[in-house]
Amino acid sequence: MKKKTMNPIFFKNKTNLIAAVALLSFSGLSAQTFSDFSYKGNDKIYSDNPLKSDEFYSPILQGTYPDPSITKKGDDYYLVNSSFSMFPGVPIFTSKDLVNWKQVGHVLDRPSQLKVEKGGVSQGIYAPDIKYNKHNDTFYMITTQFAGGVGNMMVKTKDPAKGWSEVQKLNFDGIDPAIFFDDDGKAYIVHNDAPPQGTEQYNGHRVIKIWDYDLEKDQVVAGSDKIIVNGGVDLSQKPIWIEGPHIYKYKGKYYLMCAEGGTGGNHSEVIFMADSPKGPFVPAKNNPILTQRYFPRDRKEKVDWAGHADLVEGPNGQWYGVFLAIRPNVNNRVTKGRETFILPVDWSGTYPVFENGLVPMKPKLKLPQGVKNLTGQNGFFPNGNFTFNDKLTEKNLDYRWIAMRGPRENFISATKNGVKVTPFETNIKAVAPVSALFHRLQHEDFETSVTLDFKPKSNKELAGITCYQSEKFNYVFGITKKDKDFYIVLERTEKGESKLIASEKIGLSKNIKLQVVGDKDELSFNYALDGKNTKNLGGKVSADILSTDVAGGFTGSLIGLYSTLSNDIKP
Structure with a gap:
């Protein structure tokens, strides 16, 4: 295997060191190559x-593209x-x-920027x-990183497609920071924060603060903070979680x-107006200006949770x-997560x-004047019912392929036969980097498949597919070994407790x-086993554990091409 050049920072993390050693020498491990991935959506709302x-x-x-x-x-x-x-x-x-969108990469694409390995x-x-x-002539991306002791932070660039700066930590608490550049060149930061100590009136009581921002030092000006909204539109109504300003x-x-x-x-979007960026801000009388909370729970083609918008x-x-919302399935499950909508x-x-x-949302909009819909063509991101095929042989994988808690390059290498995965010691239930390539679940009715070249050498090896909501809620469907025999297994993990749904002894003469x-x-x-005639394992199982209302958290589900050296599934 061709050796990769490693960044010295890479070796500071023990997990990454193990991964590096595995990448450089893994003659004792089974070859495991994924190829010919296919994902096809077939949702009724589009047909x-x-x-x-x-x-x-x-x-x-x-799929899970929230907080646009x-x-x-x-x-x-x-x-x-x-x-x-x-x-x-x-x-x-x-x-x-x-209308037509292309992904040009990720803002935070280096371990020095993203400290999520233990998150x-x-x-x-x-x-x-x-904001530009x-x-x-500079783009700024400001966010809250709940990991690695980072907190509120900023990165910047002249060209969003050509890499972003190292992280600048910002000296304030709270969440959801946003930056604003006034016509006179001055800059400000607004964000959600707790009310002053001793003034909290109810659970969910928050405030919006504003700070002066020093563009030379890339830091808020100490002592310049001011509360510009207390609680929300009407404090007497005890509004909760004023945020995303x-x-x-x-x-x-x-x-x-x-x-x-x-x-x-109960999510919504509200608006205020002032003569100065520091207020006083007067709420509109017709707030909210966006919500789906007033309508029957069983409405057709339901869109819900609308809010967290930007203009x-x-x-x-x-x-x-643009704003986030969800589209629950027939059982009101939220498996796809919070998606990016536009109006x-x-x-x-x-x-x-x-x-x-402020009415039940429809799945279609009129195109802006003079615009053609080219989604899914010429590199534009697809939507509706679409098929995504990937042979997994390209040196640079599609941006849709992501990892969890660490770079995908730490465990994959491109070959002419597909993507080879060098498995980590961690398995899918670990709060650590895992050796899985993930693709977002984007439909409730879907088919996804992959071809796997793998013959495990021990019961500690497993490779296959995971349907992943979190480390505590997931399915694993893969190949492992027991004694001298190969088995295909299906495991369900709920609240961190795993249960074998089914297993079957198989012959592995070629790819599966x-x-x-x-x-x-x-x-x-x-x-x-022959590439054509499929056989079911375990019957139909519930997708409930892939839903936010069951698993909790803020993410939608992912489909992972997964491998591990710490398999604990016993056929």
């Missing part, structure tokens, strides 16, 4: 709502999302029309904000937009807002309002094809 030539689908990013933030330079738009403990972190997309799946990066500063300047006025109600069924001026002067915004009045943001089929709220795990 029931085919697009016309002047339409596109929302969400624009399906957006900015613009010239004709180019850039959008980022929360990534928690996924590695690399903060996926970044670009577009010229707000649970819902720790790490929360609520990134991206025309005064110094953004400031905009429009027609000489300053607008503060925030999420309110918590990222669940941008789109083509032809039409404003748009036009009407700013003809004093305050902006999301068009059709593994398949997972999602149907509403059930999963089927199938395999084919």
Whole structure:
């Protein structure tokens, strides 16, 4: 195997040192190569709502792409999302029309920027904000990193597609920071924080603070902080979790937009206005300006939890807002997680309002004037019902492939036959880097498959597919060994407790094809020893443990190509 050049920082972490040794020499391990990956979505909402030539689908990013933030330079738009403990972190997309998006990489793509190796799946990066500063031609990404003692932080670049700076830690507490550049060149940071000690009135009582920001030192100005919102729109109503703030300047006025109600069924977006970035901010009388909380629970083609938005001026002067929401399945499960939606915004009045943001949302929108829908073509990200095929032979894998808590390059290498995985000692239940390549689950009805070249040498080796919500909630479907025989196994882990669903002795004369089929709220795990004729293992099983309402946390589900040297599944 060709040796890789290692960064000295890499060796500071014990887990990464083990990975490095494994990469450089693993003659005692079984070869395990994944190839011919296929993912196909078949959701009824899309077959029931085919697009016309002047339409596109929302969400624009399906699957776990929450907390969107957006900015613009010239004709180019850039959008980022929360990534928690996924590695690399903060996926970044670009577009010229707000419809057709290409992923250009990740903002945090180096271990020096992202300290999530010991973080649970819902720790790490929360609520990134991206903004372009025309005064110094620089992009800023500011976020909260709940890992590695980082806290609130900022990175910057001249070109979002060509790498970002090292982390600048910021000297304030709280979460969800966002940066604002005024017309006079001054900069400010707003964020969610706890109310002053001794003034908290109820559980969920938060405030929005603003700080002056020194662009030369890349730091908030000590002592400049001021509370500009206490509690939310109406403190007497005990609003909870005012967060995700953004400031905009429009027609000489300053607008503060925030999420309110918590990222669940009561989620909403609210707006305030002032004559100064430091207030006083007056809430709109028609708040909220975006929510789905008022409608019947059993409504058709349900969209829920809408909020945590960001605004941008789109083509032809039409404003748009990106925001998160969910689309629960038939059993009201949230397996796909919080996705990125978009709606036009009407700013003809004093305050902006999301068009059709206060009625049950529809899956389709009208295209901006003069824009063609090219999603899924020419490198543009797909949406709707689509198929993603990847032979896994390219040296540079598609950006959709991510790892958990550490770089994917620590355990993979490209070959002409597929991607070879060098397994870690950790298994899928570890709060540590795991040797699995992940792809987001983007549909409730789906088929995914991969071909695996693997003959384990011991019962400690396993390779296959994982359907992963977190380290405590997942399925593992793979190949291992018992005595002299090979077995295919299916294990369910719930609340950290694992149970063998089924196992079967198999002959492994050649590669095996593994398949997972999602149907509403059930999963089927199938395999084919001849590459064609599939056989089920374990019958249909519930997908409940892949849902946020069961597993908790903030992420949607992932499909992983997984390998380990610490298998504990016993056929």
